[in-house]
Amino acid sequence: MGAYFFKRFLLIIPTFFGVTLLIFSMTRVLPGGPVETMLMQAQMGGDAGGGFSTQNDSGQVLSPYQIEELKAFYGLDKPIMTAYVEWLNKIVRLDFGESNRYYQPVIDMITERLPISLTFGLVSLVLGYLISIPLGIVKALKHKTTIDFITSLAVYIGYVLPTMVVAIALLTIFAFKLNWFPLGGFYPNNYGELTGTWEQIKGIFPHVVLPLAAYTAGSFAYLTMLMKNNLMDNISADYVRTAVSKGLSFNRAVLRHAVRNSIIPIASQLGGLITVFFAGNFLVELIFNIDGIGLMSYNAIVERDYPVVMGQLAITVFLTLIGNILSDVIVAFVDPRVKFGN
C-alpha cells in the first residue's frame, strides 16, 4: 500500500507539469495579452487598473517601443519555455508573483477570499450530503410511493435548472419581493464593528443563506439520485435477503447492509472535497455580489491577469491531484475489497 501511494505521489509531478505547461502556453499563444487588453480599455475610456493609464485618455496609441517595454515589464517578451521555467522556479518556492492588475501578491488575493470559499464550499457540501443521503435512502425504501414522486419532482427541478437560474429566482423571491435576506454581498456593512467569532457568524449568516441554497440545489439532485439508485440495486441483492432470513427486519437489513454498500461509490468522490478551498461558481458570486475565488478567477481571465490565472490554476491542479489520491485512500478504507499493490 505504501509503495502504491508513493508511486501515486510521484505521478503528481509530471501531471502537474503537463497541465500547467499547457495552460501557460495557451496564455501566451492566445491573441490579446494583458498589455493589449489594458490599452483597449484605456482607449475606450474605461478605467484600467492602476494609475498608469491616465496619460492615454486622449486616445493616443502608445508607440510600439513603449508597448515592447510594457511587455518586457510583465515578462511577456521571453520565449514560452524560458518564461514557463521561470514561473515554475518561483512556484516551487511558493512564490506566486504579483497581479498584473492590482499589483498585489497573488497569494494575498487568494487567502483574502479563502473564508468565503470555505464557508460556501464546506457548508454546501455538508448540507448536500446531509440532505441527499437520507433523502436517497427514504426514496429507495419508499420507491414508487407518493413521497418518492414528490421528492423526485423537486430533485428533477433542481437538476434541470442551472445554478444561476436558481440563484436569480431565490434572489428575486426571498430578497427582493419578501425582503427576508440582503440583496448581496458577503460581509454585513457593520462587519468591522462586530467583535467575537459568534457575532461575526451571526452577521454573515443572512448573506450566506441564499447563495448556499443555490449551490446546494445544484448538487443535491445528482447525489440523491445516485444514493437512491445505488441503494435500490443493493436492496435487491442476495445478501439483504440473507440478512432478513437471519431474523433482521427489512429496514434494519437495509440500513445495516445495503446502505453501507451503497455509500462506497459516493465515498469515492469525497477526495474532491479538498477543492472546497477553491469552491465558488462565478455566476452565483456575480449574482449575489460576492467577491469570491470564482469571480476573481473569471475577472483574471477576462483581464488577462496571468499571474492570478496561473497561481489559482497551480493550486487547484495540485489540490485536485491530491484529492484523487485521497479518494483512493477513502475507497480503500470503506471497501475491504480494494487493496493497493501486492
Place this chain on the structure above:
Amino acid sequence: MSHSEKHSDETLRVNNLQVNFQTDEGELCVLNNVSFSVRKGQTLGIVGESGCGKSVTSLAIMGLLPQPHGRIVEGEVIFDGEDISRFQGKAIRAIRGNRIAMIFQEPMTALSPIKTIAKQMFEVYELHAPELSKEQWKQEAIAMLGKAGIPDPERILGLYPFALSGGMRQRVMIAMALACKPDVLICDEPTTALDVTIQAQLLELMQSLQKEMGMAILFITHDLGVIAQICDEVAVMYAGEIIEQTDVYSLFESPRHPYTHGLVSSIPSLRNTPKTKLNIIEGQVPALHEMPSGCRFSNRCPHSDDNCTQRAPQLESAATNHLVACHKYKVL
C-alpha cells in the same frame, strides 16, 4: 396428502398453500394447493424445473415473499403447533434464522461483500442469543464453522467473503444457518452454483450435520441426482402444483405421473447406448397466465385426453405413501 396421515415427529407442515402474485397480467396463481410435511431428522426434496414454484414455496414458509406483489391467499404453514404464515413482525423474526433457517443458491452474493465473516455470523447470535457475551459468540461461531468443515475457523472469522471460494462461502452460510440449531433448514438449490466435487462434499456435510443435530431439511433443487443422494421423501412440482409425492426409492423405481416419468427417463445412464438420443419432455411449461384448464401438464403429456384437458386431477393415493395427481396413472 390427507390430514389423517399426521406424524408425531412432524416438524413443519404446509397445508393447501396458495400464493398469488400481482403482475401486469393481473393476479396470477403461482402456488396452488401445495401440501407437504417435513419430519424431524428427515429430508424432503422438492424437485421441478425453473419457475415451477419451488423457491416461492420456501420463501412463503419463511414469510419472505417479495413485497408488495406476493401474498399467501390460502392455506397454512404449521410449525410448532402454530400457523406461522399469519405471523408478522417480531413473531416471525424470532423464528427466522433461529428455528427455521435458510441457505440460498448463490454463495458468491449471499454474503455482504464488505463485512467480515465474524460480523455476519455474530448478527445471528445478536438477534437470537443476545444473552451470551461476545466471547461466547466467537466460541460458538468457531465451533459451528468447524462443524461446517472449515479449516482454521478462527482465522476465517476475520476474513471478508471475497477471500473465500464459493464452496467455503456456502460452508459459512451453512454454519450461519445452523448457528441457532434450527428445527428446520430450508435449502434453496444450495449446490447449484458449485462444481460437482464441492457439491458432493456439501451434501455429505449436510447429511452428517442432520444426523448430529436432528433438524428437518427441506431441500429444493432441479437436480434429480442431488435428490437421489440426500432426500428421504420427494415432492415433484409442476407449474405451481405438487403432482407426485413419495419416498425417494419409489420415485426413481416407479414414477406414476407422466411428468415424473419423463424426468426420470431423461437422466442419462451409463447403460444406454452411447450417442443415442436422450429422452426429453416435449414443449415447455406454459406461462402462468395461459395455464391449460384441467391438468396443467395436459398440453405436454403424451397420454392426455379430453378428460385431462377439462378436469384438474387431485392428489390421490396410488400406493402406500405414494401420492399422484393424474387421471390416468392406473392405465399407464
